[in-house]
Amino acid sequence: MKKIFILSFFVFSLAFASLLNVNEVSGAEKTRDDYTFGEIKNTVSDYLKSQGYSFNIGSEEFTNYVNEQMDSDADTVLAARDDYNLIIAYFGEYLYRLSVEEVEQEDSSSLYDSEQAIMVTMNTIDNITLGEMDKEIEAQEAADELIKETGMTTFATGTINIADARAYAKKYYKNYNPSYPEYSQDCTNFVSQILNAGGKSKVVSNSNAKLVSDNKYWYIKSLPKGGKGRSASWTVVPDLYSHLTRKQKGYSSTSKSSIISNAKAGDVIQFKRSDSKRYTHSMWVYSKSSDNLKLSGHTDNHLERSFNAIKGYKTYRIVKM
Structure with missing residues (x-):
């Protein structure tokens, strides 16, 4: 009986050690694309608590924190983590979905609505991996490219009045135009306003929905029952x-x-982090010298921000206006 017990114990120990080894291998083999947004969300939440931050994911304070991190790696402790690339990917998706979901900031209740909306939409992707989301983004970009190729004849140039656009940027880069809603992710909203002030015509849908996702439209307008309706292209x-x-x-x-x-x-300029598949920030080219651009923008308010001084992003794209 004693020998049987010892043999059984040995077999159990060997099986347990083998299981541990399998888990270790699985952990070692897990790549960036295998992590889910839910896993990364929990990592971010745990980090914020460990560092004494009192705000929650989805709050206005969290959004400001994310914007600063994307722009300049402001929290150096977070930026030094081995899993920072995963966190940046999460931040990029968060900012994209916030710009789609948030409502105009008319009062404190609408701010609450925005927080609830972004939490709901982020929870829906808890079980989606970064790799799966990358494929979704690539598919959307391919679809956009196909529409562009089939519908375009020649590129337009000189489409806006620079003096009028500059005058608008100078007037409203710091003191927001009260005729427009203000969003926590206001960068693209402001760029659209500048382009419109420079003479680019809106392309308005007949829909009375708050958000129209068809990118052939570009507008923001008052709705019959109050509030504003917009195309995603105006603010996203x-x-x-x-x-x-x-x-x-x-x-x-x-x-x-x-x-x-x-x-x-x-021109319009947009920014993307190296660890994110999403472009997350838009600005407008106020002026150009031989070796630099001066940029106007919202979210972090600037009239003539030095392009060369922006350090957080690694990929850039422009639209020639």
Whole structure:
């Protein structure tokens, strides 16, 4: 009996050790594309608590924190983590979905609605992996490219009045125009306003929905029952690019000197982190020198921000207006 017990114990120990080894291998083999958004969300939440941050994911404070992190890696402790690439991918998707879901910031209740909306939409992708989301983004970009190729004849140039656009940017880069809603992700909203002030005509849908996702439209308007209706292309970074490049030429590069060489005053510029598949920020080219661009934008308010001084992003694209 004693020998049987010892033999059984040995077999159990061997099986347990084998199981541990399998788990270790599985963990070692797990790549970026295998992590789910839910796993990364929990990592972010645990980190915020460990560092004494009192805000929750989805709050206005969290959104400000994410914007600063994407722009300049402001939290150096977070930026030093081995899994920072996963967190940046999560942040990129968060900002994209926030810009789609949030309502105009008319009062405190609408801010609450925005927080609830972004949490609901982020929870729906808890079980989606980064790899699966990458494929979804690539499929959408391919579809946009097909629409552009089949519908375009020649590229338009000189489409806006630079003086009028500059005057608008100067007037409202800091003191927001009360005729428009203000969003926590206001960068693309402001770029659209500048383009419209420079003479680019809105393309308005007859729909009375708050959000129209068809990127052939580009507008914001008052609705009969109150509030504003908008196209996604008016306020959402990739949707604006999709709309504009149906008639305007786009250009992308990881080289700042190449972007400067190809850009001109009046163009739109967008930014993407190296660990995110999403472009998450839009600005407008206020002026250009031989070796730099000066950019206007919202979210972080600027009239003439130095392009060369922006450090957080690694890929850039412009739309030639």
